[in-house]
Amino acid sequence: MAKSLMIVDDSATMRKIIMRTVRMSGLEFDRTEEAGNGNEALEKLGGGPVDIMLCDINMPEMSGTELVKEVRKLDSCADMRIIMVSTESSQELIDGVVADGANGYITKPFTPEKFQEKLTPFMN
Amino acid sequence: MVDDICISDVLLAGAKEVFETMIFMDLEEASEPDRKIEDDAMLGSITFKIDFEGNMQGCLTICCSTPCAKTIATNMLGMEPDEEISEAEIRDALGEVTNMVMGSVKTRVQDEVGNLQVSIPTVVSGRDLEYSLGDGASKISVIVSLGDEYIADISWLCREAHKLNRKREDKQA
Ligand SMILES: [Mg+2]
Numbered sequence: 003m004a005k006s007l008m009i010v011d012d013s014a015t016m017r018k019i020i021m022r023t024v025r026m027s028g029l030e031f032d033r034t035e036e037a038g039n040g041n042e043a044l045e046k047l048g049g050g051p052v053d054i055m056l057c058d059i060n061m062p063e064m065s066g067t068e069l070v071k072e073v074r075k076l077d078s079c080a081d082m083r084i085i086m087v088s089t090e091s092s093q094e095l096i097d098g099v100v101a102d103g104a105n106g107y108i109t110k111p112f113t114p115e116k117f118q119e120k121l122t123p124f125m126n
Numbered sequence: 127m128v129d130d131i132c133i134s135d136v137l138l139a140g141a142k143e144v145f146e147t148m149i150f151m152d153l154e155e156a157s158e159p160d161r162k163i164e165d166d167a168m169l170g171s172i173t174f175k176i177d178f179e180g181n182m183q184g185c186l187t188i189c190c191s192t193p194c195a196k197t198i199a200t201n202m203l204g205m206e207p208d209e210e211i212s213e214a215e216i217r218d219a220l221g222e223v224t225n226m227v228m229g230s231v232k233t234r235v236q237d238e239v240g241n242l243q244v245s246i247p248t249v250v251s252g253r254d255l256e257y258s259l260g261d262g263a264s265k266i267s268v269i270v271s272l273g274d275e276y277i278a279d280i281s282w283l284c285r286e287a288h289k290l291n292r293k294r295e296d297k298q299a
Contacts (some may be wrong), residue, residue, distance in 0.1 A: 012246075013201060019148070022204055032141040060246060061227075064183040089229025092241045109233075110226045 005125060006033035010043045010069065011087070016110075020056055020087060022037035026114035029121055040064025045073055051079045054124055056108075059088040059099075067099050074103035083124040087112070133235075133266045137186075137280050140230035141270060144223060149202045156269040156277055173249045174217075174224040178232075180242040184263065184284025186228045187250075188220070194276035195220050221247035229278065 007024070011017045017036050024031070035052060037043035039061045059066035066086060073079050078085070085106040086099055096107050106120045138155055145153040173189040190198070199219035200211055224247045232242050267281040 011224045015199070015215060016222050018203055018240060019222075060244070062246065089226050089232070089244075091229065091233045094241065110229060111144045113147055118288050 004032045005030070005054065006035070006052040007031040008035045008037060008043065008046065008052040008055045009064065010055060010061070012038050012061040013058075014038070016058070023112065023114050024056075024117055024121075027117040027121070028114075029118065029125060034057045038068065040069035040072065043069055044062055047073065047076065048064070048080055051076075051082050054083045054085065054121060056085050056087050057104075059086060059090050059095075067095075067102065070102045070104050085120055094124075127265045133282050134268050136231050136234045137227075137266070137268045137282055138270070140190075140234060141227050141268075141280050143230050144226045145272065148226065149198055149223065151198070151201055151273045153270050153272055156271045172220070173250050174247055176228045176247050177245040178228065178242040178284075181239045182242060182284050182286050184282065186224065186231065187281045187283070188224050188227065188278060189281070190272075190276060190278035194272065194278060197276065198223060198272070203229050217249055221249075231282075 009017045009020050011020065017038075021034065021036075031054075033052070035046055037046055041064050043055070043057075044064075057066045057069060064072075066088065068082055070086075073082065073084065083105045084103065085108060086104050087108045087110060089110045091109045098104075100107070105124070108116055108120050138153075142153045145151045159191045170175055171189050171191050172195055173187050175185050175187045179264070195216050196211060197207070199216040200207060200209060202219050203211070203215075205211060208295055225244075228244055235242075237250070263285045265282055265283045267279055270278050270280060
Protein backbone atom coordinates (compact mmCIF):
# COMPACT_ATOMS: atom_id res chain seq x y z
CA MET A 3 0.00 0.00 0.00
CA ALA A 4 1.25 3.51 -0.81
CA LYS A 5 2.64 5.31 2.18
CA SER A 6 3.36 8.90 3.03
CA LEU A 7 5.96 10.33 5.39
CA MET A 8 6.55 13.66 7.09
CA ILE A 9 9.91 14.62 8.59
CA VAL A 10 9.74 17.34 11.24
CA ASP A 11 13.12 18.74 12.35
CA ASP A 12 14.41 22.30 12.74
CA SER A 13 17.67 21.41 11.02
CA ALA A 14 17.46 21.23 7.22
CA THR A 15 20.62 19.13 7.29
CA MET A 16 19.07 16.65 9.68
CA ARG A 17 15.93 16.42 7.51
CA LYS A 18 18.12 15.52 4.52
CA ILE A 19 20.05 12.97 6.55
CA ILE A 20 16.88 11.37 7.87
CA MET A 21 15.49 11.22 4.33
CA ARG A 22 18.69 9.59 3.08
CA THR A 23 18.75 7.12 5.97
CA VAL A 24 15.13 6.15 5.34
CA ARG A 25 16.02 5.50 1.70
CA MET A 26 19.07 3.46 2.74
CA SER A 27 16.88 1.39 5.03
CA GLY A 28 15.00 0.13 1.97
CA LEU A 29 11.63 1.54 3.04
CA GLU A 30 9.64 3.19 0.28
CA PHE A 31 7.31 6.13 0.51
CA ASP A 32 5.46 7.62 -2.42
CA ARG A 33 4.97 10.98 -0.78
CA THR A 34 7.33 12.78 1.61
CA GLU A 35 6.93 16.14 3.27
CA GLU A 36 9.11 18.22 5.54
CA ALA A 37 8.49 20.76 8.29
CA GLY A 38 10.93 22.88 10.30
CA ASN A 39 8.92 23.04 13.52
CA GLY A 40 5.64 22.03 15.13
CA ASN A 41 3.59 24.92 13.78
CA GLU A 42 4.67 24.25 10.22
CA ALA A 43 3.91 20.56 10.65
CA LEU A 44 0.37 21.28 11.92
CA GLU A 45 -0.25 23.62 9.03
CA LYS A 46 0.78 20.93 6.52
CA LEU A 47 -1.25 18.27 8.32
CA GLY A 48 -4.26 20.56 7.98
CA GLY A 49 -4.12 19.74 4.26
CA GLY A 50 -4.34 16.02 5.03
CA PRO A 51 -2.63 13.50 7.30
CA VAL A 52 0.41 11.35 6.50
CA ASP A 53 0.89 7.70 7.47
CA ILE A 54 4.09 8.17 9.42
CA MET A 55 5.59 11.27 11.02
CA LEU A 56 9.24 11.32 12.13
CA CYS A 57 9.50 14.04 14.72
CA ASP A 58 12.43 15.83 16.40
CA ILE A 59 11.98 17.03 20.01
CA ASN A 60 14.18 20.10 20.46
CA MET A 61 12.80 22.66 18.05
CA PRO A 62 12.09 26.38 18.35
CA GLU A 63 8.49 27.71 18.28
CA MET A 64 6.82 24.39 19.01
CA SER A 65 8.73 21.39 20.38
CA GLY A 66 8.14 17.81 19.30
CA THR A 67 6.50 16.91 22.61
CA GLU A 68 3.97 19.72 22.22
CA LEU A 69 3.41 18.76 18.59
CA VAL A 70 2.48 15.18 19.56
CA LYS A 71 -0.18 16.51 21.95
CA GLU A 72 -1.59 18.84 19.28
CA VAL A 73 -1.64 16.14 16.60
CA ARG A 74 -3.51 13.76 18.89
CA LYS A 75 -6.29 16.33 19.24
CA LEU A 76 -6.96 16.10 15.49
CA ASP A 77 -9.50 13.47 14.41
CA SER A 78 -8.01 13.38 10.91
CA CYS A 79 -4.63 12.26 12.31
CA ALA A 80 -5.92 9.59 14.69
CA ASP A 81 -4.32 6.72 12.71
CA MET A 82 -1.07 8.53 12.04
CA ARG A 83 2.04 6.85 13.46
CA ILE A 84 4.46 9.17 15.19
CA ILE A 85 8.08 8.16 15.76
CA MET A 86 10.25 10.57 17.71
CA VAL A 87 13.82 11.05 16.43
CA SER A 88 15.91 12.85 19.00
CA THR A 89 19.21 13.15 20.86
CA GLU A 90 17.13 13.16 24.07
CA SER A 91 17.23 9.71 25.59
CA SER A 92 16.01 9.87 29.19
CA GLN A 93 13.49 7.16 29.93
CA GLU A 94 11.27 9.67 31.67
CA LEU A 95 11.01 11.79 28.55
CA ILE A 96 10.42 8.76 26.30
CA ASP A 97 7.69 7.44 28.62
CA GLY A 98 6.10 10.89 28.72
CA VAL A 99 5.93 11.36 24.96
CA VAL A 100 4.67 7.80 24.44
CA ALA A 101 1.93 8.49 27.01
CA ASP A 102 1.05 11.61 24.99
CA GLY A 103 0.58 9.52 21.86
CA ALA A 104 3.92 8.81 20.16
CA ASN A 105 4.28 5.29 18.75
CA GLY A 106 8.05 4.88 18.85
CA TYR A 107 11.41 6.42 19.52
CA ILE A 108 14.73 6.55 17.63
CA THR A 109 17.78 8.23 19.18
CA LYS A 110 20.32 10.27 17.21
CA PRO A 111 22.88 9.13 16.09
CA PHE A 112 21.03 6.42 14.16
CA THR A 113 21.63 3.80 11.47
CA PRO A 114 19.45 2.68 8.51
CA GLU A 115 18.90 -0.61 10.40
CA LYS A 116 17.34 1.32 13.25
CA PHE A 117 14.83 2.96 10.90
CA GLN A 118 14.02 -0.35 9.32
CA GLU A 119 13.41 -1.94 12.71
CA LYS A 120 11.21 0.87 14.03
CA LEU A 121 9.23 1.69 10.87
CA THR A 122 8.64 -1.72 9.29
CA PRO A 123 5.84 -2.66 11.76
CA PHE A 124 3.90 0.39 10.50
CA MET A 125 4.39 -0.16 6.79
CA ASN A 126 1.38 -2.41 6.19
CA MET B 127 30.16 13.20 40.78
CA VAL B 128 31.83 12.66 37.46
CA ASP B 129 35.56 13.27 37.61
CA ASP B 130 37.78 14.82 34.95
CA ILE B 131 39.23 11.58 33.62
CA CYS B 132 35.82 10.08 33.23
CA ILE B 133 34.51 13.11 31.33
CA SER B 134 37.31 12.99 28.77
CA ASP B 135 36.59 9.29 28.16
CA VAL B 136 32.91 10.06 27.82
CA LEU B 137 33.58 12.93 25.38
CA LEU B 138 35.75 10.66 23.29
CA ALA B 139 33.27 7.76 23.28
CA GLY B 140 30.31 10.04 22.56
CA ALA B 141 32.06 11.81 19.69
CA LYS B 142 33.36 8.54 18.25
CA GLU B 143 29.85 7.12 18.10
CA VAL B 144 28.52 10.18 16.26
CA PHE B 145 31.40 10.52 13.80
CA GLU B 146 31.50 6.85 12.95
CA THR B 147 27.76 6.24 12.51
CA MET B 148 26.61 9.53 10.98
CA ILE B 149 29.64 11.14 9.36
CA PHE B 150 31.61 8.09 8.26
CA MET B 151 34.90 9.53 9.57
CA ASP B 152 37.33 7.80 11.94
CA LEU B 153 37.80 9.66 15.18
CA GLU B 154 40.71 8.92 17.51
CA GLU B 155 42.38 10.76 20.34
CA ALA B 156 45.18 12.74 18.67
CA SER B 157 48.74 11.51 19.12
CA GLU B 158 51.49 13.81 20.48
CA PRO B 159 52.89 14.88 17.06
CA ASP B 160 49.36 15.67 15.91
CA ARG B 161 48.80 17.83 18.96
CA LYS B 162 51.83 19.93 18.06
CA ILE B 163 50.29 20.95 14.78
CA GLU B 164 47.04 21.65 16.55
CA ASP B 165 47.65 25.42 16.75
CA ASP B 166 48.18 25.70 13.01
CA ALA B 167 45.22 23.49 12.25
CA MET B 168 42.95 25.66 14.37
CA LEU B 169 43.77 28.86 12.49
CA GLY B 170 40.58 30.33 11.13
CA SER B 171 38.62 27.94 13.27
CA ILE B 172 34.98 27.97 14.28
CA THR B 173 33.46 26.84 17.56
CA PHE B 174 30.04 25.25 17.99
CA LYS B 175 28.53 25.33 21.42
CA ILE B 176 25.62 23.82 23.32
CA ASP B 177 24.72 24.94 26.84
CA PHE B 178 23.39 22.54 29.41
CA GLU B 179 21.93 22.85 32.88
CA GLY B 180 20.69 20.56 35.62
CA ASN B 181 22.92 19.10 38.34
CA MET B 182 25.79 20.34 36.23
CA GLN B 183 25.83 23.61 34.38
CA GLY B 184 28.06 24.52 31.48
CA CYS B 185 28.61 23.88 27.81
CA LEU B 186 30.04 21.45 25.32
CA THR B 187 32.00 22.84 22.40
CA ILE B 188 33.49 21.51 19.22
CA CYS B 189 36.20 23.62 17.59
CA CYS B 190 37.76 22.88 14.22
CA SER B 191 39.16 24.63 11.16
CA THR B 192 36.85 25.86 8.39
CA PRO B 193 38.01 23.18 5.87
CA CYS B 194 37.44 20.52 8.54
CA ALA B 195 33.91 21.80 9.20
CA LYS B 196 33.24 21.72 5.47
CA THR B 197 34.43 18.12 5.17
CA ILE B 198 32.29 17.04 8.12
CA ALA B 199 29.22 18.69 6.56
CA THR B 200 29.73 17.24 3.07
CA ASN B 201 30.40 13.76 4.48
CA MET B 202 27.33 13.94 6.64
CA LEU B 203 25.15 14.96 3.70
CA GLY B 204 26.69 12.35 1.41
CA MET B 205 27.94 15.01 -1.02
CA GLU B 206 30.99 14.84 -3.28
CA PRO B 207 34.04 16.60 -1.75
CA ASP B 208 34.07 19.26 -4.48
CA GLU B 209 30.32 19.88 -4.45
CA GLU B 210 29.19 23.39 -3.47
CA ILE B 211 27.95 23.81 0.08
CA SER B 212 26.84 27.07 1.66
CA GLU B 213 28.13 28.56 4.90
CA ALA B 214 24.62 28.20 6.36
CA GLU B 215 24.51 24.49 5.53
CA ILE B 216 27.92 23.95 7.14
CA ARG B 217 26.77 25.72 10.30
CA ASP B 218 23.53 23.80 10.41
CA ALA B 219 25.33 20.47 9.94
CA LEU B 220 27.96 21.20 12.59
CA GLY B 221 25.28 22.42 14.98
CA GLU B 222 23.58 19.04 14.61
CA VAL B 223 26.88 17.21 15.11
CA THR B 224 27.38 19.15 18.35
CA ASN B 225 23.82 18.36 19.34
CA MET B 226 24.32 14.64 18.76
CA VAL B 227 27.66 14.54 20.59
CA MET B 228 25.97 16.30 23.52
CA GLY B 229 23.12 13.77 23.39
CA SER B 230 25.55 10.89 23.31
CA VAL B 231 27.54 12.31 26.27
CA LYS B 232 24.33 13.04 28.16
CA THR B 233 23.17 9.44 27.81
CA ARG B 234 26.50 8.25 29.20
CA VAL B 235 26.48 10.50 32.29
CA GLN B 236 22.74 10.27 32.96
CA ASP B 237 23.05 7.73 35.77
CA GLU B 238 25.57 9.83 37.68
CA VAL B 239 24.30 13.36 37.11
CA GLY B 240 20.66 12.93 36.19
CA ASN B 241 19.06 14.48 33.14
CA LEU B 242 20.62 17.63 31.70
CA GLN B 243 18.53 20.16 29.78
CA VAL B 244 20.29 21.34 26.65
CA SER B 245 20.01 24.45 24.50
CA ILE B 246 19.85 24.74 20.72
CA PRO B 247 23.41 24.81 19.23
CA THR B 248 25.09 28.15 18.48
CA VAL B 249 28.30 29.33 16.82
CA VAL B 250 30.66 31.32 19.08
CA SER B 251 34.14 32.78 19.02
CA GLY B 252 36.74 31.21 21.33
CA ARG B 253 36.93 34.23 23.58
CA ASP B 254 33.23 34.33 24.43
CA LEU B 255 33.60 30.86 25.78
CA GLU B 256 36.43 31.56 28.22
CA TYR B 257 34.56 34.04 30.32
CA SER B 258 31.08 32.62 29.95
CA LEU B 259 31.26 30.62 33.18
CA GLY B 260 33.79 32.68 35.14
CA ASP B 261 36.01 31.46 38.00
CA GLY B 262 35.50 28.05 39.48
CA ALA B 263 34.49 26.38 36.24
CA SER B 264 36.59 23.50 35.04
CA LYS B 265 37.41 22.78 31.44
CA ILE B 266 38.21 19.38 30.04
CA SER B 267 39.42 19.14 26.45
CA VAL B 268 40.03 16.22 24.16
CA ILE B 269 42.02 16.77 21.00
CA VAL B 270 40.96 14.32 18.31
CA SER B 271 42.11 13.46 14.82
CA LEU B 272 39.39 13.13 12.18
CA GLY B 273 40.14 10.92 9.22
CA ASP B 274 43.85 11.40 8.49
CA GLU B 275 43.61 15.06 7.79
CA TYR B 276 42.06 17.07 10.55
CA ILE B 277 42.32 17.92 14.22
CA ALA B 278 39.38 19.07 16.35
CA ASP B 279 39.02 20.15 19.95
CA ILE B 280 36.05 18.84 21.93
CA SER B 281 35.67 20.59 25.27
CA TRP B 282 33.43 20.38 28.28
CA LEU B 283 33.28 23.50 30.42
CA CYS B 284 31.25 23.15 33.56
CA ARG B 285 30.57 23.82 37.17
CA GLU B 286 28.56 21.47 39.30
CA ALA B 287 25.38 22.99 40.64
CA HIS B 288 25.91 21.63 44.15
CA LYS B 289 29.24 23.48 44.30
CA LEU B 290 27.52 26.63 43.14
CA ASN B 291 25.00 26.32 45.94
CA ARG B 292 27.69 25.70 48.52
CA LYS B 293 29.48 28.86 47.43
CA ARG B 294 26.30 30.81 47.94
CA GLU B 295 25.83 29.34 51.40
CA ASP B 296 29.45 30.22 52.31
CA LYS B 297 28.80 33.80 51.34
CA GLN B 298 25.68 33.99 53.45
CA ALA B 299 27.46 32.50 56.50
MG1 LIG C 1 16.41 19.93 16.73
